[in-house]
Amino acid sequence: MAGFIEGTVPWGVRGGSPDQALMRVRGAPCLALHARHDPVGVRAEDGDLILFLEDTEGGQVRDVLRSIPTGLNERATAYEQWPIVRPLRLGGPGALTRLCGASFEFENVVRSVRAQLPPMVVIPVSEMRREPTLMHLLDAFEAEVSERRDAQPVVIARLLESILLMALRCQARVRGSSASESLPSNDRYIGRAVSLLQEAAGGEWNVSRLASSVGLSRRSFTRRFAHELGEAPREHLSRRRMAVAIHLLETTDLDIGEVASSVGYESGAAFCRAFKRRVGISPKRFRQSHERPPASSSPAPQGPTG
Numbered sequence: 001m002a003g004f005i006e007g008t009v010p011w012g013v014r015g016g017s018p019d020q021a022l023m024r025v026r027g028a029p030c031l032a033l034h035a036r037h038d039p040v041g042v043r044a045e046d047g048d049l050i051l052f053l054e055d056t057e058g059g060q061v062r063d064v065l066r067s068i069p070t071g072l073n074e075r076a077t078a079y080e081q082w083p084i085v086r087p088l089r090l091g092g093p094g095a096l097t098r099l100c101g102a103s104f105e106f107e108n109v110v111r112s113v114r115a116q117l118p119p120m121v122v123i124p125v126s127e128m129r130r131e132p133t134l135m136h137l138l139d140a141f142e143a144e145v146s147e148r149r150d151a152q153p154v155v156i157a158r159l160l161e162s163i164l165l166m167a168l169r170c171q172a173r174v175r176g177s178s179a180s181e182s183l184p185s186n187d188r189y190i191g192r193a194v195s196l197l198q199e200a201a202g203g204e205w206n207v208s209r210l211a212s213s214v215g216l217s218r219r220s221f222t223r224r225f226a227h228e229l230g231e232a233p234r235e236h237l238s239r240r241r242m243a244v245a246i247h248l249l250e251t252t253d254l255d256i257g258e259v260a261s262s263v264g265y266e267s268g269a270a271f272c273r274a275f276k277r278r279v280g281i282s283p284k285r286f287r288q289s290h291e292r293p294p295a296s297s298s299p300a301p302q303g304p305t306g
Contacts, residue, residue: 003100005023052119189215
């Protein structure tokens, strides 16, 4: 199947089939993760390509605030006849991410070759621009799934084959160019830094203080952090603070200033600007959109009078 997923913050979807999948990101950034590969997640920006090469059962794509995902099978997706399905729209009032993608199955692939493929890959658009043909193929694929046309099953299948082969070649080049600088997949310094942020996201952290806390120079820490998590320390801290802020807005009656202070912002105004820039709406509007109506209750029984 092929089609679009349109998510507005807060949103998230998790896969539920043994098929493979690819998705081109448009609009606001998102996180892609696979339970057996990278449970932390890799940030995917506008134009990047997400590949789930093992299956989609362990895969998730969601907003950068890590909103709770829903299963594709739990949605009323209104599937239509192959190869195009109606757009799956989900989420709230925030920033829009549009995923143009398709599911597919590997056939007649040598097992040893399959074993070398990672469960998930995110290829940055900056790297794909070095392959103009790949960019043209992605544009053609996006145009093809935007409307119904004759011979679509054949056209989409051929486009997917070409896109996948060129994308994997692109990924192999990226891995080869960075092999000399590769680091262990479980970096204890970065793991410790992430633990510190998990324990106290609202602390008075900055990059220098985090680096010092784990015993690294700022330069080495920044490089290793980006290598391990695919994002800068400052971006990771901001995203984690916003995740805590969203939880507080949804589950407490703290006013905006108290929420701002709890997640490390010096003022409510600075927090509101950062929140709107990331989520797309103000904290006040976000809280209003997530308020639950009070539970109905029957009138209390009247006691005897007189």
